[in-house]
Amino acid sequence: MTLSELGSIQQVLLIFILVLGALTFVGTLIKTNTYGRHMQGNEKLTLPALPAWLIFECPQWWAFAVTFWGLALVHDLSPSLPAILLFALWQSHYLYRSLVYPLRMQDRAKRFPLAGVVFGFGFNAINGFVNGFAVLTASHLMDSAWLSDPRFVAGLVIAVSGWWINFQADGILINLRSDGSTGYKIPFGGMFRYVSSANYLGEIVLWCGWALMAFTPAGLIFALFTISNLLPRALSHHRWYLQKFPDYPADRKAIIPKLL
């Protein structure tokens, strides 16, 4: 298949993700995805959470890697340094998310809905392809001069900050169960000082920064999708904390410090 034919497929898939993002935003505002604390106990088809996370997150790294390096090889393109850095940042996050993070989860009895695994696998495979294709073929990313562009530099600072907030918040949540307990406690430390979903805040900042670095429609659409998926869930987590813990810190917001 030629690059131009693949480009047409990518455009269609980008519109699909955009529409899906809008539907996800409205849908999850009305009804929170039933995994984690929001599972209702009547879900019939579920998998253990550990293999579920391993299965549905891994296409983000292999679909990106196969698209990026496979097309570079077939079409004799040599990716520039900015493209390789974008690839490396994407891979480091998704190798962590799909391999290290599930193995660090403490509650091994936890289940995850099969429908979420199927949806996540499909979405992540599409998203890995559209972003791998965009990073390989965007003309500004073929030029090493992009490395010193203010959008790339500012995006890198934002993305690394977001990655750190997310990684630190994951660690704080995981440590809440290091004593072998399986229930919920109030998290403290890091950005939990300001928001109930510091992990989601970090994830959103990470992908907004990465989108600025890449400056492609695919990167922007993924950042928007991340917001549409995680913002309503963060609001729902926050309401849940306020109901469950009467002593919950009153000045803590849901996802945006001091604002929301």
Ligand SMILES: NC(=O)c1ccc[n+]([C@@H]2O[C@H](COP(=O)([O-])OP(=O)(O)OC[C@H]3O[C@@H](n4cnc5c(N)ncnc54)[C@H](OP(=O)(O)O)[C@@H]3O)[C@@H](O)[C@H]2O)c1
């Ligand atoms: N890019 C995206 O669109 C996207 C989408 C989804 C997730 N993610 C990322 O994946 C990671 C996990 O997401 P998630 O939705 O599972 O996050 P979450 O609901 O905050 O849960 C994260 C983990 O911490 C545990 N946990 C949460 N709050 C706790 C508390 N108060 N006390 C004790 N344990 C607690 C959860 O256990 P339970 O499972 O028992 O609740 C789960 O194992 C996050 O870093 C998120 O940013 C990204």
